[in-house]
Amino acid sequence: LRHRGKYNESEAVNRRALEGREKILGPAHPDTLTSVRNLASVLESQGKYGESEAMNRRALEG
Structure with missing residues (x-):
């Protein structure tokens, strides 16, 4: 989605994926x-x- 310029949709999908994995x-x-x-x-x-x-820092700090 991000590569097609659908940033809002991509953000929502990525937030849901992150929530599920957490x-x-x-x-x-x-x-x-x-x-x-x-x-x-x-x-x-x-x-x-x-x-x-902030997200990049979180990823680096683990």
Whole structure:
């Protein structure tokens, strides 16, 4: 979706994926952190740099 310019839809899908992974796998699981990074990328594409930076930091800190 992000690659097609559907940023709002992509953000919603990525947020749902992250929420699901956090519930099932926990916040520090590598797959959850991949979802965090994916959401950060979408947020950056939308110009939401503060949120994107926070998500990137979370992904790095694990």
